Amino acid sequence: MAARPKRPYLIRALNDWIVDSDMTPYLMVDASDTRAQLPVDFVKDGKIVLNISPSAVRDLVLGDDAISFSARFNGNPFSVYVPMQQVLAIYARETSEGMMFDAATDASALPSERGDDDEPPPDSGPRPSGGHLKLVD
Secondary structure, three states: OOOOOOHHHHHHHHHHHHHHOOOOEEEEEEOOOOOOEOOHHHOEOOEEEEEOOOOOEEEEEEOOOEEEEEEEEOOEEEEEEEEHHHEEEEEEOOOOOEEEEOOOOOOOOOHHHHOOOOOOOOOOOOOOOOOOEEEEO
16 A cells, blocks of 8 residues: 655644744745646746745645635735645744755655665755755655
């Protein structure tokens, strides 16, 4: 039996921890997937950072396959849909503590399955300031 992807579980857990710690959860998302519904005016360098705090969004669903919610951007309502594999990071705005995910691989892949047990993960692009995030393969 194949293991389920870890990414949705890790995102839900970190979101709970960030909110319970009275901080603001941010998602960094790869905006290149055409399935994603994102406010394109806020995409920079192919990525977007989304505030998913309870005060900023409505109807937040952190599902197994996608994240969805409603929010306002420049005062205009917008329904956001993000395929789970497009989430590059979840972190607290205040401290930058959180987790980054490798965009090239599924977060459930074990290092031994990929054949790179002894090599560190490659740099996956821009990171929030503070350097507290860890790349998860």
